[in-house]
Amino acid sequence: METVVLRQWSDADLIPYAAMNADPEVMRHFPAMLTAEESAASLERLRRGIDLRGWGIWAVEVNNELAGFTGLSVPSFEAPFMPCTEIGWRFRREFWGRGIATRAAREALRYGFDTLKLLEIVSFTATSNTRSQLLMQRLGFERDLDGDFDHPAVPIEHPVRRHVLYRLPRDRWLSRAE
Numbered sequence: 772m773e774t775v776v777l778r779q780w781s782d783a784d785l786i787p788y789a790a791m792n793a794d795p796e797v798m799r800h801f802p803a804m805l806t807a808e809e810s811a812a813s814l815e816r817l818r819r820g821i822d823l824r825g826w827g828i829w830a831v832e833v834n835n836e837l838a839g840f841t842g843l844s845v846p847s848f849e850a851p852f853m854p855c856t857e858i859g860w861r862f863r864r865e866f867w868g869r870g871i872a873t874r875a876a877r878e879a880l881r882y883g884f885d886t887l888k889l890l891e892i893v894s895f896t897a898t899s900n901t902r903s904q905l906l907m908q909r910l911g912f913e914r915d916l917d918g919d920f921d922h923p924a925v926p927i928e929h930p931v932r933r934h935v936l937y938r939l940p941r942d943r944w945l946s947r948a949e
Contacts, residue, residue: 775874777829777841780818784830787837788814791863800900802925820844826882828859831875838866841875843883843892848923852915852936855893856883860906867902876910884944891940895920897931904935911947912937 780788791797792805792813805813817840820827828842839862846857858879860872883889894912896903898919918936925932 773833773869773871775838775871775878776832777875777878778832779821780814780830784837785811785814787863788830788840791839791861794864796864797861800897800903800931802929802931826887829879831860831862831871833866833871837863838871838875839863841872841879843879843887850920850923852893852918852920855891856887856889858883858892858894860903872906873909876906880910880939880944884941889941891938892944893939894937895922895934897922898933898935899931904937907937910939911943912939913943 789805789807789810792810793807795804798804817828817830821829826843828840828844831838831841839860841858841860843856843858846853846855858876860876862872866872880892883892894903894907896907904914915936915938918938920934920936921927921932922934
């Protein structure tokens with residue numbers, strides 16, 4: 772079985788991270804791909820977030836190679852379900868379909884519920900992103916049909932503006948973990 776590690780970001784992650792963010796298939800459910808400069812700025816924000824809080828969006832390493840990321844964040848936009856802590860992920864295509872996202876996300880959830888003692892973690896994605904929605908369901912999240920929303924950071928006419936909201940309360944996580 773492949774070794775999956777959640778860790779702080781390193782300078783060596785920039786090239787594969789930028790390539791992932793410039794991959795049209797990986798970024799299909801986002802408003803745009805990222806330039807190399809945008810990826811570099813994003814990596815620095817992610818690294819700073821972990822430095823400041825001790826947690827955040829971690830680099831996911833598989834057999835000493837950057838596979839993508841997963842982790843926890845506090846969204847900065849306004850929505851009816853705020854305040855909240857969100858789990859998110861993005862992986863390089865060559866790591867899709869291998870169970871890596873599920874394993875990495877479970878580690879992030881474990882940290883959120885066991886270490887941070889969060890009462891709930893949410894996840895959301897564009898309505899078209901069925902792969903992420905299936906992962907949310909595998910992790911025990913349930914869709915909040917009343918929580919679907921138009922993402923305020925996505926342009927109004929953009930096809931990925933509409934998002935679905937999933938929730939995972941701590942008690943449901945604990946009952947599944949036993």
